Amino acid sequence: MVRTLLALKGALVRGALAQLLAAEDDIDVVGEADTPDELRSALRAERPDVAVVDGDLVTADQLGDLASDRPAGCPDGGPPGRLLVLVQQRRAARLGPVLAQHSRRIGFLSHDVAPGRIVEGVRQLADGRVVLDPDLVVAALAVADSPLTPREREVLDVAAEGHPVRDIAERLVLSAGTVRNHLSRIMAKTGARTRLEAVRIARESGWI
Structure with missing residues (x-):
């Protein structure tokens, strides 16, 4: 039985996927989370x-930490579970470093993938197989020519959603001054004059 945790925004989305997975004879949904802190606690x-x-x-930094974490109570710390991450293609660029370091531990599928592909991905990861959407890999590798650092891409990615500096700082666990x-x-x-222009340039260049 594949013990599966769901960490997705929105109770309706989580509930629908939970029902889909629970209908499978070999998958057991053992918990849900909708914040990073809840996810870490549920993993442990x-x-x-x-x-x-x-x-x-x-x-991206939090994903790398979660993939490297060791649940409390396991012998010698125990191996961490695997993560199947659902990503919007336009945001895949920020995942390049994580993809390179944790491809055996983290799988990536498009946000728009068919529900059946998620079920298949859960089984594949549980079996230790690599799960990667080819289009996401191409987008992630596009960061090679980006002048932005990984942290700068994360800040701009969150800023692109229209959040003020205070909210960006809270989400990325940074000070407002650092943001x-x-x-x-x-x-x-x-070379942008405004934040919106920086977002547009970065998106057109494939940096976020």
């Missing part, structure tokens, strides 16, 4: 084989 408490994670719920410094450097590197 439930020790699932696979966690299906919304890519908008966590940053402002990142935004200033981003605008200098992109």
Whole structure:
């Protein structure tokens, strides 16, 4: 039985996927989460084989930490579970470093993938197989020519949603001053005069 945790935004989305997975004879949904803190706590408490994670719920750094974490109570710390991350293609660029370091532990599928593909992905990850959407891999590798650092891409990615500096800082666990410094450097590197223009340039260039 594949013990599966769901960490997705929106109770309706989580509920629908939970019903889909629970209908499978070899999959057991053992918990749900909708914040990074709840996800980390649930991973330690439930020790699932696979966690299906919304890519908008966590940053690239948080994904890397979760993939490297060791659940409490396991012998010698125990191996971490595997993560199946659902990502919007336009945001795949920020995942390049994670993809390179954790491809055996983290699988990536498009946000728009058919529900049956998620079921298949859960089974594949549980079996230790690699799960990667080819289009996401291409988008992730596009960061090679980006002048932005991984942290700058994360800041701009969140800023693109229209969040103020305070909310960006809270989401990325940074100070407001650090976020402002990142935004200033981003605008200098992109040659943009406004934050919206920096977002447009970065998106057109495939950097976020």
